[in-house]
Amino acid sequence: MSTLAWFAIASLAAWFWLLLGQGFFWRTDQRLPPVETGRNVAAGGGWPRVVVVVPARDEAEVLPLSLPSLLAQDYPGEAEVILVDDGSTDGTGRLAAELGARHGGLPLTVVEPGEMEPGWTGKLWALRHGVALARAREPEFLLLTDADIAHEPDSLRLLVAAARANDLDLVSQMARLRVASPWERLVVPAFVYFFAQLYPFRWINRARPRATAAAGGCVLLRTETAVAAGVPEAIRRAVIDDVSLARAVRRAGGRVWLGLAERVDSIRPYPGLAELWRMVSRSAYAQLRYSPLVLAGTVAGLVVVYLVPPVALAAGAVTRDAVAAWAGGAAWAVMAGTYVPMLRYYRQPLWLAPLLPFTALLYLLMTVDSAVQHYRGRGSAWKGRTYAGNYVSRHGE
Incomplete structure (x- = not known):
């Protein structure tokens, strides 16, 4: 031959x-575990307090579509939103405050983390500040979600119900990315396909997992597990922060679940190949x-x-x-x-x-x-910041 x-x-x-x-x-059936939300959560002692933490840097373009969707959550328990304006130059923080006043809904707090300390990547630096403020509210869960992610009104309720019903410490959904332009049609579905090939969702979600990962755009995290895992401090140098977060939770004995989203969408446009x-x-x-x-x-x-x-x-x-x-x-x-x-x-x-x-x-x-x-x-460059090669988690990346 x-x-x-x-x-x-x-x-x-x-x-x-x-x-x-x-x-x-290659199968796409790993979706949020279906539960009877009221019955399961009531059995667990009622709807727990949740604080949503949103790191944001120069997100004025997408915030008018994403932030109102968080404020409009029809969550039956106590919940609030903390948006961390990480050194934006486009008025992200001011716009967030205006959107909060205009739309109402969940209480909104807009804060700034200050100058980033050495040894941190930007998103994790913002999360550190937001998580610290959130923990002072003593929530049972933290929802870590990106500023370009839009949630359907029942998104938070379904996430909490799934975590409670299945005794999960981290529930992550890979948001459905925007697919509108010809290049997005060609590249975006393949991005998720390759990710799933590298981290098969079934392997992650098994009782005895063979892989560990999360999707950083939408992560519901049990607060006590975050404390036990030492996050975000334990992963402060990670460029691929979502996978590092899931691994830290798993090392702390937490249960991780990852699947495709049906009620969570990324609205960030990638119109061209560049x-x-x-x-x-x-x-x-x-x-x-x-x-x-x-x-x-x-x-x-x-x-x-x-x-x-x-x-x-x-x-x-x-x-x-x-x-x-x-x-x-x-x-x-x-x-x-x-x-x-x-x-x-x-x-x-x-x-x-x-x-x-x-x-x-x-x-x-x-x-x-x-x-x-x-x-x-030039390292890993994003939003005006460049991280050298040592900015990667030392815990298995």
Whole structure:
């Protein structure tokens, strides 16, 4: 057999393993556990106090859509919102206060954390200040949610009910990201697909978990577990803060659940490729532990698993290499099939599924660019801040 045929067979074997042996990552049925909210919470002593903490830096563009959704929560218990304006230059704090006065609803407090101390990443520095203020209110739960996340009115109620009914310490939902522009349609569903492939939700949610992760846009965290885990102080250097948070909770003996959201949406626009590129590349090399060897392995893996199938099919058809064409075509078909459920979740046309190799090539280039920016001294740059390579959790990242 030709060398190309061997590579195509290797890719096909990899896809059969991914299909059956990687926690059924491609399925999208890990949703918030359904519960009879009133009965379960009443059995646990009534609706607990919750404080919502929102770190915000230069979020004036999205705040008019996201903050009112938090203030309008129809939560039966006591709840309030603390928005931490982390050095914004666009009037985020002032706008938040105006929105609170205009819309009413849950009580809103707008605070500033002051100048960031060395050894912290920006979001975690803001969370530190907000969580400290929240703990003074003695809530049973903290809802940590980003400023670009919009919640349906029953979101908080359903999160608390699920945590109470299932005795969970951390309940996280991966917000449904905005998909409107052509580039968003091509890149965004794949972002969640690749994340689930790396951290299969079923493995995370098992009684004996085989993986640990969370989605930072929406995290309901039991306060006593946060104290036991020492967060956010224990993860203050983490660039990928959501995964670090979940691991800290798990080390403290807490139970973690992660799934796809139905009532929580990200409204941040990424209309062009440049914005999506920055979103991915800012933390891609941190995910690889800033390791050139892991980077090389990742690039090789992406090539064999995602790029070889269409190349083998096309080249095999031209050169009449039946084995290469057959194996490449079969691997491509399995790949596209595993992508269909995510496209359906995002309500996107299924003809995008065969384009996954092209999207994977974009992610490969974004990952390489992330490493290049790191070695140029630009590190993980976001919202005017740049973090060097040592800004990554020392606890297993």
